Amino acid sequence: MTSLRLEQAPPPSLPRRFLLGAPCWGVLAGALLIADGDVALHARWNPATLALVHVFVLGVLGNAMFGSVLQFLPAAAGVRVRGGAALGPWLHVLFNLGVVLLVAGLHQGWRSALVAAAILLPLAFVLLAAMTVPGLLAALGQRLLRAGFGVAIGSAVLTALLGGLLALGLAGHVALPLAPLADVHASWGVLGWVVVLMASVARVVMPMFQGTGTLHAPVQAVWLGSVVLMLSAAACGRLADRGGAWLVGTVAVHALLFAAAALWLQWRASRLRRGPLLWSWRAGLIVLALAALALLADARGGMLAGALGLGIALPLLVVGMALEIVPFVGWIELHRRVGRGVQLPGVQRLLPVRDKTCVLLAQVPLLLLPAAALWPSPWLARAAGLALGLAWGCAWWVLCGVRRRAVLFLSTVQPRR
Numbered sequence: 001m002t003s004l005r006l007e008q009a010p011p012p013s014l015p016r017r018f019l020l021g022a023p024c025w026g027v028l029a030g031a032l033l034i035a036d037g038d039v040a041l042h043a044r045w046n047p048a049t050l051a052l053v054h055v056f057v058l059g060v061l062g063n064a065m066f067g068s069v070l071q072f073l074p075a076a077a078g079v080r081v082r083g084g085a086a087l088g089p090w091l092h093v094l095f096n097l098g099v100v101l102l103v104a105g106l107h108q109g110w111r112s113a114l115v116a117a118a119i120l121l122p123l124a125f126v127l128l129a130a131m132t133v134p135g136l137l138a139a140l141g142q143r144l145l146r147a148g149f150g151v152a153i154g155s156a157v158l159t160a161l162l163g164g165l166l167a168l169g170l171a172g173h174v175a176l177p178l179a180p181l182a183d184v185h186a187s188w189g190v191l192g193w194v195v196v197l198m199a200s201v202a203r204v205v206m207p208m209f210q211g212t213g214t215l216h217a218p219v220q221a222v223w224l225g226s227v228v229l230m231l232s233a234a235a236c237g238r239l240a241d242r243g244g245a246w247l248v249g250t251v252a253v254h255a256l257l258f259a260a261a262a263l264w265l266q267w268r269a270s271r272l273r274r275g276p277l278l279w280s281w282r283a284g285l286i287v288l289a290l291a292a293l294a295l296l297a298d299a300r301g302g303m304l305a306g307a308l309g310l311g312i313a314l315p316l317l318v319v320g321m322a323l324e325i326v327p328f329v330g331w332i333e334l335h336r337r338v339g340r341g342v343q344l345p346g347v348q349r350l351l352p353v354r355d356k357t358c359v360l361l362a363q364v365p366l367l368l369l370p371a372a373a374l375w376p377s378p379w380l381a382r383a384a385g386l387a388l389g390l391a392w393g394c395a396w397w398v399l400c401g402v403r404r405r406a407v408l409f410l411s412t413v414q415p416r417r
Contacts, residue, residue: 009075012333014088018067019322019329020399021096025059026315026392032107033385038378044302051107056310057189058099058121060392064318065197066095066128069149071325073132076204077145080135087131095124102167111171118167125160129153144217148200148224155192159185183244184235190309191251192231196224198317199258209324210281211273212265223261227254248295255309256292259285276356280320283360288313307373311388312366319395323359327351330402334409342413350405355398362394 029052033040036048043049070088073079098120105113132153136146162185169176203220206212231254234247263285266272291309295302327350334344365387372380 008078008080009329009332010070010081010084011088012329012336014081014084015067015071016326016329017088017092018063018070019326020396021092022060022063022067022318022322023392023396023399025055025063025099026395027389028059029055030385030387030389030392033388034382035385037372037381037385041303041307041373041381042376047107047109051103053306053310054099054103054106056315057194058102059096061194061310061314061318062095062099064315064322065194066091068201068318068321068325069128069132069153069197071329072201072204073135073149077139077142077149079132079139079146079149082131082134084131087127091124091127091131094120094127098124102163105167106170111173114167114171115173118164118171122157122160122164125157129157144221144224145200145203147221148196148203151224151228152193152197152200155188155196159189159193162188177239177241180238180241180244183238183247187231187235187247187251191227191254194314195255195258196227198314199223199262201321202258202262205277205321205324206262206265206281209273210266210269210278211271212269215261215265219261223254223257230254248298252292252295252305256289256296259289259292263289276353276360277320277324280316280323280360280363283363284313284316284320287316303373304370307369311369312363316360316363319359319363322395322399323351323356326399327402330406334406337410338413345405345409350402351398355401359391359395359398362391366391 032048032052032055036052039046040048040052070081070084074081074084098117101113102117102121104110105117133150136150136153139146162181165174165176166178166181166185168174169178169181199220203214207214230250231247234250238244238247263282266278266282266285272278287308291305291313294308295305327347330350331344331347338344366384368380368384368387372384
């Protein structure tokens with residue numbers, strides 16, 4: 001089992017600013033859905049739909065995964081993140097400013113905002129790669145884990161570059177086949193970046209915090225290689241205008257295999273550690289499997305699969321991780337600031353189980369999202385938007401509670417000089 005390397009953990013502010021930003025974007029997603037409930041879940045190319053999708057994928061999932069990567073690699077994988085303290089604030093501003101401009105440009109049709117986003121967002125992903133990939137190449141051991149992160153970060157950069165081209169195309173500066181390119185962009189983003197990253201993290205998180213076993217390394221290596229090879233081939237086929245069935249099938253089948261394998265590991269665990277992380281992952285994996293099946297069935301598959309996968313399943317996985325990472329980051333900060341001989345509050349005291357459970361229970365009304373995708377109506381979409389805002393507002397308040405408890409504890413002790 002992988003052991004944590006506390007001395008290699010980054011400055012706490014580096015991952016925390018991203019992890020606390022993710023729920024804010026979730027609240028914005030709810031506000032957009034309330035405002036655009038009559039059109040947002042009707043058609044893929046509607047400006048309101050495009051804006052909402054990118055709030056989820058970049059604002060919520062992107063921030064959560066940036067923060068997780070920057071914390072996980074040094075602390076759990078022994079990978080050095082270069083320039084974390086100096087470049088972290090710039091990375092955060094660059095990425096989130098790019099997301100703001102992209103969402104505004106898509107929603108309002110502002111060409112200048114789309115052009116700016118087409119520059120800023122690829123730069124942010126390239127900067128993330130520059131901070132992490134050299135350390136991945138230089139580190140020793142855990143080759144499969146490092147390979148998974150390498151594929152995920154490489155896919156993220158490719159997705160950002162394709163997204164930049166699409167933004168320029170929508171702004172009217174480049175003539176491109178938008179539909180095929182958008183399919184390839186979405187496929188590399190969802191499967192190559194998000195699902196591969198979650199599968200790589202799961203190799204450590206599930207045994208360490210849930211008490212499961214791990215997949216045999218050759219099995220996960222075959223899955224990872226299949227993702228790269230089949231996604232590349234299917235993307236080339238889609239760009240050559242051979243239809244999108246192969247590309248859709250590749251994404252759906254590999255996502256379904258990941259969800260099924262993780263659920264199988266949970267089911268087979270002899271001493272499963274029950275708690276909020278387990279339940280958030282179990283629920284997220286089940287909903288991810290349903291999203292993959294919806295994509296294969298194609299019964300309003302794209303919209304329903306997006307509501308299930310992007311609106312519920314993947315956020316459940318990342319919010320479960322955030323509920324573990326944020327208090328751990330808070331504990332590390334206390335450990336570094338407080339003098340020796342002072343007993344620190346445990347991670348569970350910084351973020352109690354009851355608060356984590358409240359966050360997960362607040363996610364239940366999000367089932368209104370797939371309902372609104374199946375039976376489009378303004379009132380149902382707006383109810384889903386209200387549920388989104390409340391759920392992510394609850395997550396933000398609970399995660400900020402770690403900081404409040406840490407400050408309260410520091411007020412009772414003498415800081416280290």
